[in-house]
Structure formats: structure tokens, C-alpha cells
Amino acid sequence: MKSEANLIPAQFSGPQRIVCLTEETTEWLYLLGEEARIAGISGFTVRPRRARDEKSRVSAFTSAKIDKILALEPDLVLGFSDMQADIAAQLIRAGVPVMVFNQRSVAQIFDMLAQVAAMVGAAERGQTLLLQYRERLALMDQAVQAQMAQGRRRPRVYFEEWDEPPISGIRWVSELVRIAGGDDCFPELAAEPLGKQRIIADPLEVVRRAPDIIIGSWCGKKFRPEKVAARPGWQDVPAVRHAQLFEIKSPDILQPGPAALTDGAEQLHRIVMQWMDAHG
Known part of the structure; x- marks a missing residue:
């Protein structure tokens, strides 16, 4: 036996x-x-x-x-x-x-990654990487604070996940926009977990919120800034008037894992810092 x-x-x-x-x-x-x-x-x-x-x-x-x-x-x-x-x-x-x-927030992304690392017996390696990610995000925030200490303001950022209908950014994207130095134009929608709950029923609401920067990440479809700029009534949006329309590829920002915390956040930060430098 x-x-x-x-x-x-x-x-x-x-x-x-x-x-x-x-x-x-x-x-x-x-x-x-x-x-x-x-x-x-x-x-x-x-x-x-x-x-x-x-x-x-x-x-x-x-x-x-x-x-x-x-x-x-x-x-x-x-x-x-x-x-x-x-x-x-x-x-x-x-x-x-x-x-x-x-996971829907930056904190929840960190928690998920720590749990997966523990599941495969790589908790120590995971914590080392997560500490690096936290430090990189902290450095971004420090750079933003330094800019604001010089009298610069945060740009208003409209992040668009989809174009037809327009869907604004999910919670972790909104939080990363803030860390990167911007203010999400639709923070109240960012709290909604489902894309259908973040649909902007009236596209002119974007115009009224006057984003300084527009970032498109159309879930695997190529972002077309010229189509965005041509939307009725959008010609006077500051981001359109000053050609501040950018793409961040969806694998870099819309998957809630390492990419969003590193490449996605850093692309957001570069875009925002360039705007701050130009509007000092």
C-alpha cells in the first residue's frame, strides 16, 4: 500500500x-x-x-x-x-x-501581477520588477510636480478607446494619464468598467470639455487623427487647433499588465511633457 x-x-x-x-x-x-x-x-x-x-x-x-x-x-x-x-x-x-x-485600476494591476508571480513560485522576481515599475511611475510624477512648480498647468486629455461610437478611457488609463501629468476629460466615465458604459452619447461634449491633447487607441484599429479632426464642431477643440492628436497602440496601454505600467505610461508622459514644455 x-x-x-x-x-x-x-x-x-x-x-x-x-x-x-x-x-x-x-x-x-x-x-x-x-x-x-x-x-x-x-x-x-x-x-x-x-x-x-x-x-x-x-x-x-x-x-x-x-x-x-x-x-x-x-x-x-x-x-x-x-x-x-x-x-x-x-x-x-x-x-x-x-x-x-x-483588475481595473493601477493598484489592481500591481496586485494581479504579484499574485501571478506567487502562483508560479517567482514572488521575489516579481517584487523586484514591480518595484522598478513603481519607481518609474514615481519619477514621472516627480517630473510633473517640477513642471507645475514652474507655473505650468496640467493639460486636459481626451483618451479615446474607440471611435464609432466614441468611448473614453478605462480607469487604469485615466489614472496613468494623471500620473503622466494630464487631467482626464472624462474622469466620471473612467469609473465605469464596461466599454458600453463609457460611450460619449454626444460627441460635442468633447468639444465642450476642450481637451488640449487627444490620444487614440482604437483597440487594434489604426488611429486616424484626420478623421477625428474632421468631426463636426471639433475644429475649435484646442487639441485639433494645435495638432495635438496622438496614437498609443492598444497593446501598449489597453492591456492591464506590464505594458500599461511601462511603455504605455511612458508614452503618455512624453506626450504630456512635450505639451508642458511648449506651453510654459
Whole structure:
């Protein structure tokens, strides 16, 4: 008879065959040096680029190839958002362990990354990286405070996630705009978790809020500043009048993980600092 003691693992090893239904957990596991644990990824993954060549693509965002996921024999599936609840339910019924995060703020992004690092036994490495991210964000804030000490003001920023209909930025984007030195034109909408709740019913409301900077990140579709500038009534918007329309690619800012805290935040910061320098 096998001893019950033999059924107890000698040490924590964590999940060995992880399926990531969104990009941020894939990128994070690569940054942790734990990419060997990844068995499958989202088809939308572009960070890191090599993941597309190395891993099986098994999902979109709101849909997934359940049979293909099950064939990978995952011991953990990582997802994001209530929009993946149906995928999660199918996998749970098939007996697969599933963890779906719902991070919407900068603080929640940090918490999610710390939890994933702990799950794979890389808590120390994770904390080192997260400290670096915090320090980079703190340096941005210090640069903003230095500008304001010289009498400069924060620019008003309109961040657009989608154009038809116009949808303003989600909470972590709004918070990163603030850290980068700007003021979100629609802070009340940023608190809404769903895109349909952040639709700007009257596009002229953007005109009334007079953004100094417009940033587009159209969820994988190329941002067209000339189309934005040509919207009826928008010709007198300060951002349009002074050609302050910019694109930040959605993988850099709209995935709530390492990219948003690093490349996304830094692009926001550069845009805002350039505006402050020009309006001293």
C-alpha cells in the first residue's frame, strides 16, 4: 500500500501548463522567466512578439477553442474580465482550474501581477520588477510636480478607446494619464468598467470639455487623427487647433499588465511633457 506521505509534494512547484486567455499574463510570465510554463495564449498576443511563434494560440477575447485548450491539458487557465465568464464556466465544468482577474485600476494591476508571480513560485522576481515599475511611475510624477512648480498647468486629455461610437478611457488609463501629468476629460466615465458604459452619447461634449491633447487607441484599429479632426464642431477643440492628436497602440496601454505600467505610461508622459514644455 502506498504511503499517504508519498502523496504530499516535497515542495511547491506551481502550475506547469498554463493557458493565458489575454496578453498581460503571457507577457508577465515571460518577464518572470517562467515562459516554459505557458501552454497556450490568446491570438491577440503581440507582447512579447516571440510568444506567437512559440505557443499555441487558443482564444480571442470573448471566445475560445475549448477543445484545443483541453487538448493542451492545462493545470491552470488565466483570464481577465467578466467578459470571459462564459469561457471560464465551460472550462470549470470540464474540471480545469481557472483564475479570472478583473483588475481595473493601477493598484489592481500591481496586485494581479504579484499574485501571478506567487502562483508560479517567482514572488521575489516579481517584487523586484514591480518595484522598478513603481519607481518609474514615481519619477514621472516627480517630473510633473517640477513642471507645475514652474507655473505650468496640467493639460486636459481626451483618451479615446474607440471611435464609432466614441468611448473614453478605462480607469487604469485615466489614472496613468494623471500620473503622466494630464487631467482626464472624462474622469466620471473612467469609473465605469464596461466599454458600453463609457460611450460619449454626444460627441460635442468633447468639444465642450476642450481637451488640449487627444490620444487614440482604437483597440487594434489604426488611429486616424484626420478623421477625428474632421468631426463636426471639433475644429475649435484646442487639441485639433494645435495638432495635438496622438496614437498609443492598444497593446501598449489597453492591456492591464506590464505594458500599461511601462511603455504605455511612458508614452503618455512624453506626450504630456512635450505639451508642458511648449506651453510654459
